[in-house]
Amino acid sequence: MTDSGATKPNIRQVAAIAGVSHMTVSRVLNDYPHIREATRRRVLDVIEELGYRPNMAARALATHRTQRIGVLVESAIEFGPTSILRAVESAARGAGYAVSSIAAGDGDEISPQEAVDNLTGQGIDALCVVAPRSSSVAALRKTSMSVPVLVVKPDDDPTFLTASIDQQQGTTLAVDHLVSLGHRDILHLAGPLDWLDARARERAFHARAKEWGIRQRPIVVGDWSADFAYDFANGMRELPEYTAVFVANDSMAVGLIHGLHDRGFSVPDDLSVVGFDDIPLAAHVLPPLTTVTQNFRALGSSVVDMLHAAIERREIPKVTRIPTELIARGSSAAARRGADPR
Template sequence: MSDQNRAWQRPSIYDVAAHAGVSHMTVSRVLNGHPNIRDSTRERVMQAIDEMNYTRSSIARALATRKAMRIGVMVDGPVEYGPNSTLRALERAARDSGYSVSAFSISDDPDLGVDVGVADLMSQGVDALCVIAPRSSSLDTLREQPTRVPVLVVKADPDPEMMTVAVDQRAGAHAAVAHLVDLGHREILHISGPLDWLDARARHTAWEEDLADRGLTIRDALVGDWTSDAGFAIGRDAPAIDDVTAVFASNDQMALGLIHGLTKRGLRVPEDISVVGFDDLPDARHFLPPLTTVRQDFAELGRLGLELLVSRIAGEEPADSAMILPELIVRESTAPPRA
């Protein structure tokens, strides 16, 4: 190979080792923060890295650590905002840590079930598995699968068999209901997501608990499918709307459709009825009216989830569960009920 062609090559871990006068394993230990390295050696290696503009590739790191440097992620409902945002956040956090992500979308199709997803991802030699936005049926199937790697589930309730990380869904629902009660609302309806979804179930349970604790009437929740069409149909046609002054929708998309349907019904938001959503979509502040909602910090969720997985991959014993508090964002879709 000519010197000219060699000049265009990205330097390898072996080139850095030769430049620093150490073995490639020493370079690998420096890159991975190994404690048993002399300061003078560490400085010499870091200087060589800077001088050669070396960027560690996942292949080089995999060879040095005997890890694939790959996280397998299974996603229920990948087109929904919450699961999709969590996946994107995990991918960014993984990339920043030198890992890549292989994703598998779970569905009711037998060819795209959890068992198929586990087999597919394990065949790629992943170092760990993460399951985002699971339904209870998905978790039941997951427990039956031989994984042999660390498993993290993004769900609000701790699990004795796997690590969990989540935004506190109950706390978010409690904040939404408390906001409506503080405004003076006593007749509060809930539009839940599909109750096989663990997040939807947690929000529904918190709504029921809040009303019960305050001695308020608990009406049957109306179950949607996360879509704005479901919210629209409820807002336009559901008889239960006539008996309430406020609605807590389990996601912003259903809240958007709800507001549209209420308008078709001849009701004004918030003058006639208040609406609270959940997620804080990027467009939620541009709804008419701008939507009061519960914000989830997906970036922090991805960072924290990856941190737990990488610690377990390294043989450490991190906490089995971690929870992030959501934030209530008050906008113009809520107001005190009419006197």
């Protein structure tokens, strides 16, 4: 550990102790690909031992890079976009990047071009866009970009790099879980279908339901809010024919359970409920919510890895969609007796 009163270590000291040139140290710091692993490891060990921190201003001048990633996030009040932003910020810090972010949408009048101009004006090396609506991606295509761009969306894109959590797999896990409990009549309470994740979950639900021979019911389209699902459940006059509800996010699932309770229906005895997201409160509602958890940390790492490769003009990692996991809790159980077993 260096003495706090001593002169800060510099790149030439690192080079001398590691037995390499200062150019080699610089190349290690900038992830130059053609460095022997033993040399890279030795330099990194010396950097850690000395507590060396590169002069970011000098590094920016030398590399013409700012070590900064911009993040444009729409609907930042929602759990998914907020979680993605935090995950990207964390992964970026770990990779030596600072992050500049700007929120758009939800009544904000800033246009996509204005948001991009704002971020590029801060000297970013690459841009991550969390634009959950199809209309937002369409608007983004008309925007002038001067840096590599990655859009977090569930399908590939001819214009942008993409990364996502596997919405189809998560939905399949939810449907298969309910089928394993004997449910053959399942309602899907969807999110707004202009949201790409909501559309992906809706399509995956119908595809898997068809494979299982589940009765094809019209979906109910919600707005992601607990209030919508509460009002939907509270409007029921009698127990429906379906025995389970797959809900496109946990907020609506919690509202649905509340509304069913107030109507005198029991979850899971009368209706099983499965959500999507695994929000922090999901394990603490009554009954605790069965849901699909999304690995936002892994998504953030993939986003930063891909953008870093694009910045360095290296081969972009071939990232498969980030897998999900079903968390079974108390809101799902065997289909009630007397239900149609088809």
